[in-house]
Amino acid sequence: MQDNDALFDALRRSADPGVVDAVDDLVRNGRDDELARINAVGFAAGRGLDEETVIAALLHASRLGLFEMSWNILCPSCGGVLGANATLKSVRQQDYHCAFCAVTSEPTLDDTVEVSFTVSPRIRRIAAHDPDSLGFWDYHRQVFFGSGVAFPEPGAFDELSRKAMLETVELQAGERMILALQLPALPVIIFDPVTHTAHLVETAGEPTTERRELSMIFTSAAAGVGRMTLSSGPLRLLLDNRTERRVLVGVYVANAELDRLIGGRRPFLTAKRLLTNQTFRDLYRTETLDVEQRLKIMSLTFLFTDLKGSTDLYERVGDLVAYDLVRSHFQILNEIVASEAGAVVKTIGDAVMATFPAPHRAVSAALRMRDSMRQLNARQGAEELILKIGIHEGPCLAVNLNDRQDYFGQTVNIASRVQALATGDSIFATQAVVRDAESVRLLSSRGVEARPQALTLRGVADRMPVFAMS
Missing domain, CATH: 3.30.70.1230 (Nucleotide cyclase, GGDEF domain)
Incomplete structure (x- = not known):
């Protein structure tokens, strides 16, 4: 911790001391999930601090190596992270595709590129530094969804997730599994946030008792979105993980509970706002x-x-x-x-x-x-x-x-x-x-x-x- 103290002392010489004290407290005492993808605007609001001084402090802290800055491409619909980049230079100009929403969009710096900060593993090791160790919803909260998604409080979250999910499955590398499901009379999304593989099942027609089968293979290659239309009733889902990582398969029901589960939004630090920030221009003059x-x-x-x-x-x-x-x-x-x-x-x-x-x-x-x-x-x-x-x-x-x-x-x-x-x-x-x-x-x-x-x-x-x- 002595090295950390020296870095925070250096930070106090270049940023507002009150804000630095708040950041120091977060690093020392904050939960792992609070340090995984810090929303500068949300942090300022939660601590009653000025947004501009918080942004300046986090930029100086990143320059010193206390945090790692990430430029995240967001889905304009669900707020999921479609690409995480260490620098703005890595952001592609072409369209990005969200498999969960089946939406394709071109990134704009106004509202679909966020800038977040993660504590450096040299300063404090957190669970998000090893994402394969995170549980199903922790992975979604800390890795897949951007910092602008406002999830319900724990009690409400648990209730909504039970109503919005048919099943969740963790498949290790090379593992296979068969799930027996009962399709409701609503659209169903089968989605893995690790490989961004999805299959959309629309429901139509009269309910049936006949069992149908659907296979999903997870690979490291970019995958499209599969689609099919079935009537409500039994479904046999065959899952095959051919990657070298575990995958987290969720079977979501596209209902009102899902909208309430992941539909909340809060302000976040956009790329546009950061590019118009004087501290950023001064510190990252040639790295934009x-x-x-x-x-x-x-x-x-x-x-x-x-x-x-x-x-x-x-x-x-x-x-x-x-x-x-x-x-x-x-x-x-x-x-x-x-x-x-x-x-x-x-x-x-x-x-x-x-x-x-x-x-x-x-x-x-x-x-x-x-x-x-x-x-x-x-x-x-x-x-x-x-x-x-x-x-x-x-x-x-x-x-x-x-x-x-x-x-x-x-x-x-x-x-x-x-x-x-x-x-x-x-x-x-x-x-x-x-x-x-x-x-x-x-x-x-x-x-x-x-x-x-x-x-x-x-x-x-x-x-x-x-x-x-x-």
């Missing part, structure tokens, strides 16, 4: 995406800033004073962006490009930036720094440009051109930003009016309403 990798984000908010008349500033006050002023402006903007759950993507001359997970975060940052520049100018006794700000929200691609995580698409272009239209120390934003429900509440609480402007964006075929915040 491959050069040819392009991953979709359905909604991201971009904020661009630029200093008006910065060339005149250098001529008026001299290089040294102007440099110090511009550097102070960058520091203020960086701090505001990070405090609003955003991240600075890059600076271009005196301009800043930042991203936020939601429009209202960008609006809040913009208003604070403008107030801070006005206060800085007041201290200087002159309006030396005039900040122009533009905001837009929409879909984009996360890409790697010049060995750095960046973004590509029309949303980025529009945000930049909205900023170019801004005059004075104005904030211009598109309708998608100012009509966002949280943005409306924020502007109202701050007494800020968003007025439409009759302006045309260069390179955008359709006219877009642009709003000035005053």
